[in-house]
Amino acid sequence: xxxxxxxxxxxxxxxxxxxxxxxxxxxxxxxxxxxxxxxxxxxxxxxxxxxxxxxxxxxxxxxxxxxxxxxxxxxxxxxxxxxxxxxxxxxxxxxxxxxxxxxxxx
Numbered sequence: 798x799x800x801x802x803x804x805x806x807x808x809x810x811x812x813x814x815x816x817x818x819x820x821x822x823x824x825x826x827x828x829x830x831x832x833x834x835x836x837x838x839x840x841x842x843x844x845x846x847x848x849x850x851x852x853x854x855x856x857x858x859x860x861x862x863x864x865x866x867x868x869x870x871x872x873x874x875x876x877x878x879x880x881x882x883x884x885x886x887x888x889x890x891x892x893x894x895x896x897x898x899x900x901x902x903x
Contacts, residue, residue, distance in 0.1 A: 809858075812855070813853075813855035814852065816849075816855070817853055820846065823842070823845025824842050824845030825845070826841055826845070827843070827845055828842060837892075840888050841888060844884035847877045847878070851881060852874075855871075
């Protein structure tokens with residue numbers, strides 16, 4: 798028994814691959830940072846996971862696998878992407894603010 802695809806094959810595209818790769822990098826960096834700062838590592842890992850999911854959901858495989866319409870696929874990828882970007886921006890903002898108030902000792 799052979800399986801035949803109902804729709805023509807679509808290419809994945811450049812942006813989902815880049816977003817997913819950035820998510821993998823952030824997820825790995827969060828795992829490495831977890832040893833020195835558990836909260837920071839978890840924060841970076843969660844941002845990376847959101848970006849990874851955003852890139853994966855934007856692929857034709859995810860649309861077929863989860864039976865998503867193009868509008869649902871765009872919305873889901875956008876929600877995960879904005880969430881991951883917001884978590885990353887907040888991480889940077891909190892870390893910059895925490896270093897601004899500190900004083901150096903000599």
